[in-house]
Structures are given as structure tokens and as C-alpha cells.
Amino acid sequence: MHELAMKGEVRTPAKRGRYDAGVLKYREMGYWQPDYVPKDTDVIALFRITPQPGVEPEEAAAAVAGESSTATWTVVWTDRLTACDLYRAKAYRVDPVPNTGAGTNTSPQFFAYIAYELDLFEEGSIANLTASIIGNVFGFKPLQALRLEDMRIPVAYVKTFQGPATGIVVERERLDKFGRPLLGATTKPKLGLSGRNYGRVVYEALKGGLDFVKDDENINSQPFMHWRDRYLFCMEAVNRASAATGEVKGHYLNVTAATMEDMYERAEFAKELGSAIIMIDLVIGYTAIQSMAKWARRNDMILHLHRAGHGTYTRQKNHGVSFRVIAKWMRLAGVDHIHAGTVVGKLEGDPAVIAGIYDTLREPLTAANLSHGLFFEQDWAGLRKVMPVASGGIHAGQMHQLLTYLGEDVVLQFGGGTIGHPEGIQAGAQANRVALEAMVQARNEGADIWNEGPEILDRAARWCTPLRAALETWRDITFNYTSTDTVDFVPTATAVG
Amino acid sequence: MRVTQGTFSFLPDLTDAQIAAQADYALRQGWALSIEFTDDPHPRNTYWEMWALPMFDARDAAAVLREVQACRKAHPSNYVRVNAFDATRGFETVRLSFIVNRPAKELGFTLTRTEDAGRNVRYTIHSRRAASETAE
Numbered sequence: 001m002h003e004l005a006m007k008g009e010v011r012t013p014a015k016r017g018r019y020d021a022g023v024l025k026y027r028e029m030g031y032w033q034p035d036y037v038p039k040d041t042d043v044i045a046l047f048r049i050t051p052q053p054g055v056e057p058e059e060a061a062a063a064v065a066g067e068s069s070t071a072t073w074t075v076v077w078t079d080r081l082t083a084c085d086l087y088r089a090k091a092y093r094v095d096p097v098p099n100t101g102a103g104t105n106t107s108p109q110f111f112a113y114i115a116y117e118l119d120l121f122e123e124g125s126i127a128n129l130t131a132s133i134i135g136n137v138f139g140f141k142p143l144q145a146l147r148l149e150d151m152r153i154p155v156a157y158v159k160t161f162q163g164p165a166t167g168i169v170v171e172r173e174r175l176d177k178f179g180r181p182l183l184g185a186t187t188k189p190k191l192g193l194s195g196r197n198y199g200r201v202v203y204e205a206l207k208g209g210l211d212f213v214k215d216d217e218n219i220n221s222q223p224f225m226h227w228r229d230r231y232l233f234c235m236e237a238v239n240r241a242s243a244a245t246g247e248v249k250g251h252y253l254n255v256t257a258a259t260m261e262d263m264y265e266r267a268e269f270a271k272e273l274g275s276a277i278i279m280i281d282l283v284i285g286y287t288a289i290q291s292m293a294k295w296a297r298r299n300d301m302i303l304h305l306h307r308a309g310h311g312t313y314t315r316q317k318n319h320g321v322s323f324r325v326i327a328k329w330m331r332l333a334g335v336d337h338i339h340a341g342t343v344v345g346k347l348e349g350d351p352a353v354i355a356g357i358y359d360t361l362r363e364p365l366t367a368a369n370l371s372h373g374l375f376f377e378q379d380w381a382g383l384r385k386v387m388p389v390a391s392g393g394i395h396a397g398q399m400h401q402l403l404t405y406l407g408e409d410v411v412l413q414f415g416g417g418t419i420g421h422p423e424g425i426q427a428g429a430q431a432n433r434v435a436l437e438a439m440v441q442a443r444n445e446g447a448d449i450w451n452e453g454p455e456i457l458d459r460a461a462r463w464c465t466p467l468r469a470a471l472e473t474w475r476d477i478t479f480n481y482t483s484t485d486t487v488d489f490v491p492t493a494t495a496v497g
Numbered sequence: 498m499r500v501t502q503g504t505f506s507f508l509p510d511l512t513d514a515q516i517a518a519q520a521d522y523a524l525r526q527g528w529a530l531s532i533e534f535t536d537d538p539h540p541r542n543t544y545w546e547m548w549a550l551p552m553f554d555a556r557d558a559a560a561v562l563r564e565v566q567a568c569r570k571a572h573p574s575n576y577v578r579v580n581a582f583d584a585t586r587g588f589e590t591v592r593l594s595f596i597v598n599r600p601a602k603e604l605g606f607t608l609t610r611t612e613d614a615g616r617n618v619r620y621t622i623h624s625r626r627a628a629s630e631t632a633e
Contacts, residue, residue: 169587169588169589169590172590172591173590173591176502176540176543176594178504178580178590178591178592178593178594179504179581179592179593179594179595180504209501209507228616232616232617232618235618235620236618239608239620239622240608242540242622243605243606243607243608243622244498244605244606245498245499245500245501246498246500246501246502246538246539246540246605246606247500247501247502247540248540248541272617273617274620363587364586364587385587430507433507434507434508437504437505437506437507437508438508440504440505441505441508441515441519444518444519444522444593445515445518445519445522446518446522460508463509
């Protein structure tokens with residue numbers, strides 16, 4: 001028998017030791033440390049926590065810290081074989097979320113700041129980082145809902161990642177295209193075209209004035225068009241358009257497939273045919289994305305990422321992972337392009353949230369900016385910049401808004417707005433390119449494009465018939481719905497450390 | 498055909514006033530302007546001939562425009578472009594590049610196809626040259 005039991009000693013819960021068998025509150029196990037000052041090398045995560053009724057926010061935060069680092073539901077003596085004080089994640093701050101709780105129709109929510117020791121993570125591995133940070137905690141019963149809002153990745157960890165295979169600067173130098181957003185379109189209909197018909201759309205759009213055409217996320221290798229056929233016809237289109245214009249042109253050949261072996265085979269074929277760019281879908285997973293990024297760096301290939309599937313966990317404000325965090329992970333993982341919102345198009349996108357995401361992708365150092373949803377300063381330590389892609393329900397009549405909101409280093413993709421043009425695809429592409437160049441020219445000359453944009457477009461439409469037709473067809477089309485993913489702080493708020 | 502490289506090739510050729518306005522914009526951003534010319538606008542011809550060194554110390558657009566005019570006069574049947582270079586960390590690259598002169602008749606390119614294994618085709622783009630140049 002155990003010697004304590006033999007002596008008849010029974011401990012009361014109040015006097016229990018930290019490592020005695022049994023269940024302790026997470027905050028009593030060291031996962032809540034309000035005095036903790038994060039180290040420069042700590043990974044910091046900011047969670048939006050909605051505790052179950054009766055669960056204190058500090059305990060909920062400590063539980064998230066525990067379950068995303070070393071803890072389990074009960075005390076284990078084997079903690080004492082480790083430097084457990086170091087490895088324990090520390091919840092060090094909990095703030096109520098503005099406009100939640102009493103007096104509102106939303107359950108009380110809290111922002112919990114949690115710091116993680118760098119040694120908890122394997123170098124250069126998004127899979128390992130995310131297995132901890134979002135691995136177990138999202139189904140945790142004491143929480144009604146949980147959302148990962150932002151992360152601060154320390155420079156020491158940033159430097160273990162390759163980052164974008166090509167990056168904005170080198171992409172532009174390879175394409176020989178400067179001073180304006182790039183223009184693209186997704187081939188439509190997205191499913192059903194044969195390889196030969198598909199290549200026709202690519203040729204028309206590129207010759208008409210676009211820089212890129214794109215496979216859609218679900219174009220892989222289906223009965224109506226196998227991948228090799230698509231690649232061959234698309235590269236005929238790309239080369240013909242290049243010879244007709246003197247410009248470098250590209251088509252994002254989607255290499256997404258069932259296995260890594262298939263993806264490598266498709267990527268190799270794209271390279272053999274001389275393609276400048278390939279694409280993958282977010283649904284292939286973080287490890288596959290990192291593998292393709294390394295392949296792209298080795299093979300002088302631009303790597304486009306379509307964020308297929310992200311809406312399932314990024315859109316709702318109270319649960320999931322914010323897209324700004326996905327954007328951060330993808331810059332580390334090493335993609336060159338990522339779909340990141342249009343503000344004005346058909347898909348979700350609050351202007352302040354989108355601005356925060358674009359800054360995350362494009363800045364060498366992203367400043368904390370609560371009014372854009374950025375809770376931390378993020379130093380990218382020389383990691384290359386990712387080109388954001390704006391796609392979904394945008395058209396030439398919005399050019400002044402797009403340039404104002406999204407700036408210059410962006411790919412504007414007008415799929416319907418090119419292919420649906422009443423005078424044909426070349427005319428649609430030309431309308432978009434003329435609208436874009438006229439707007440950049442006017443902006444550089446000092447025009448107030450936000451207010452004068454429609455007149456600038458009208459002036460160009462006087463000599464450009466395709467632009468006139470585009471404006472007549474789409475000018476009044478807008479998608480004004482309330483965003484579900486918005487920021488919590490008014491624009492006057494400033495950074496908090 | 499019309500070579501559509503450069504930021505503004507889909508617009509009517511820029512007037513001197515419009516060129517000066519773009520140069521002025523670049524100078525206000527702190528970028529250095531340079532002028533380059535070529536008789537071969539092949540899409541992979543990166544290194545056009547430099548018309549002197551980049552104008553790191555130019556402060557007004559009029560001086561840039563004078564250089565554009567001088568380059569045009571010396572090479573009237575060549576392509577001439579103005580580049581704006583940004584030395585800021587994170588860029589250190591061209592930020593704006595636009596054509597300010599082109600030959601009266603643009604000859605364009607030929608696409609050569611070489612059939613390869615399977616259905617593969619190797620593509621080569623050749624710049625078309627004027628007959629007199631080809632004879633040299």
C-alpha cells in the first residue's frame with residue numbers, strides 16, 4: 001500500500017499540492033499568468049473566447065492555453081520530468097470584446113492573449129504550428145465558441161520558413177510589368193469546356209489585354225477535360241498571345257490532385273511546357289502547400305493559391321480562424337499569390353478587415369492596427385511579399401474603387417467582367433486594361449480618383465468602344481450586403497501592446 | 498501590331514505633357530528615372546540600351562523630358578521607355594515603366610513551333626527585323 005495511505009493521511013482539496021493526482025482548474029495549473037511579460041521569441045496568439053455560462057473568462061483563457069500546449073484534463077506527475085514551467089502556454093491578458101455581453105444580444109466574448117515558448121514548435125512547419133494552436137481546443141466543452149483572431153510570429157520563427165517562392169518584386173521583374181495592378185480572369189464556365197474550347201477563352205483574354213488567365217479551383221482532371229490536354233491547349237494560347245503583344249503572359253495551371261505524386265507530375269509538365277505559373281488550392285493542406293512552395297522556388301515557378309474552402313472557418317466572427325491568420329501562415333508557407341478579398345465584389349469583405357489582410361501580405365513590417373483587426377506588430381524579417389488577388393464579381397466600372405482600396409500590388413481578376421462582355425472576350429479584356437491604365441495615369445497625375453473615377457472612365461470610353469459597352473452593361477452592378485466578419489474597434493483606436 | 502509592354506500601352510501615345518506628369522509623379526515618390534532604348538522589344542529582352550545613367554539627382558520633370566526628347570531624336574525608329582526605380586527596402590526595383598517612343602511601323606514577332614515528343618510543342622518567339630537589318 002501507498003505509504004501516505006498507510007499513515008492514514010487524507011489531504012483536503014485546499015491544501016493539495018500542484019502535482020497531486022486529480023483535477024485542478026487550468027488557472028491553478030499555471031496556464032493563467034497575468035504578470036507574464038511575453039518574450040521577443042514567444043509565439044503569441046489572440047483568441048476570441050465565448051465561455052459557457054458560469055465559466056470565468058480567465059479560466060476559459062487558461063483552458064485554451066493549456067489544451068493548446070501541455071495540459072490534459074487532469075494532473076499528471078510526468079510533468080515533473082520536464083521543464084514544464086517553460087513549455088506551459090501562458091494566458092496573460094483577457095479583455096472584454098466591445099459590444100458583447102450585458103446590454104447586447106451577443107453572449108459575453110473575451111480577447112485572450114496567450115504566449116507560447118518557441119521550443120514548442122518545429123522549425124519551418126505550419127503543420128506543427130497549427131497542430132498546437134488550433135489542434136484540440138476548438139471543440140473544447142467549456143467554450144461555446146472560439147476564434148483565432150491574430151498571431152504574432154517571432155522573427156526567430158519567421159526565419160525558419162522559406163516564404164514566398166517568388167514574391168511580388170521578382171514576379172514583376174519576370175513578367176516585366178510595373179506600375180499597375182496585374183489583370184486576370186478565371187475561365188468560365190468553370191466546368192465542362194473541352195481542352196480545345198478552354199484554350200480559346202485563354203487566348204482571347206490574353207490577346208485582348210489581360211496578363212493572366214486562371215483555372216478555377218475545381219478544374220483538375222475531369223472526364224470533359226484531362227489535365228494534359230488543358231495544359232497543352234493553354235500553353236498554345238499563352239504563347240500565341242505573347243507573340244501577338246510582345247508581353248509575357250501566363251495561365252495559372254491548377255496542379256491540385258489527389259496525391260503529392262500527381263501534383264509533382266503536373267507541375268513538372270507545366271514547367272516542361274514553359275509555363276510561368278502554376279496554382280494550388282488551399283484544400284490540399286498545409287504540408288502539401290509547403291512542398292509545392294519549395295518545388296516552385298527550385299523551378300522558377302510562380303505559385304498561385306486559391307483559398308478554396310476557407311469560408312467554412314473564416315467567415316463567422318465568433319468561431320473559427322480569421323483569414324488574417326491564414327494569410328500569415330500562407331506567407332510563411334511560401335505561396336506567391338493568394339485570394340484576399342475585393343471589398344466591392346460578390347464575396348465577403350469588410351474594407352477595414354481586407355486592408356489588414358493586404359498589409360499582412362505585402363508589408364515588410366506590419367504595424368499593429370486594431371481598426372484593421374491587426375493586434376500585433378509583425379516583423380517579416382525579409383520574407384518576400386505575397387501578391388493579393390482580388391476576384392469575384394468585380395468589373396471595369398469599379399476601377400477607381402479597386403485602385404483606391406487595394407493599391408497597385410494586386411491581381412485584379414475580372415472573370416465574368418471579361419468573358420461576359422457583349423462584344424466578346426478580347427473586347428472585355430481590352431475594356432478592363434484601358435480602364436485600369438487610364439485610372440493609374442489619372443491617379444499619378446494627381447486626380448482625386450475616388451470622386452472623379454466615373455468621369456475618368458467616361459472620358460476613356462469616348463475613344464474605347466469596348467469600355468463604353470462594359471460600362472453600359474455593368475456600371476450599376478453592386479453587391480452591398482453587410483459583412484459578417486468585421487473589426488471590433490472603431491477607426492480611432494490605436495495599437496495596444 | 499502594337500507592342501503593349503509598359504504601364505500605359507493601351508492608352509493613346511502619351512504627349513510630352515503627359516510624360517512630364519508621370520515623371521513628376523515618380524520624382525515626388527523619390528524614385529530615380531532612367532531612359533532606355535532598343536530595336537528589339539522581345540518579351541525576354543530585359544536589358545535595353547541605357548541612355549546614360551539613371552538620373553538619381555534630377556529634381557524636375559522638365560530635365561527628364563529633355564532627355565526623352567534627346568533619346569528620341571537620336572533613335573527615332575527605336576522603342577524608348579522611361580523607368581522609375583525605387584531604392585526603398587522591400588522594393589529595390591522598377592516601380593513604373595512606360596514606352597515613350599515606338600517605330601512608325603511595328604514589326605512584331607513570329608511564333609515558331611517545334612513539334613516534340615507526344616503532343617508537346619516547343620515555342621520560340623522571334624522578333625521580326627526590317628529587311629535591311631536581316632541582310633547585315
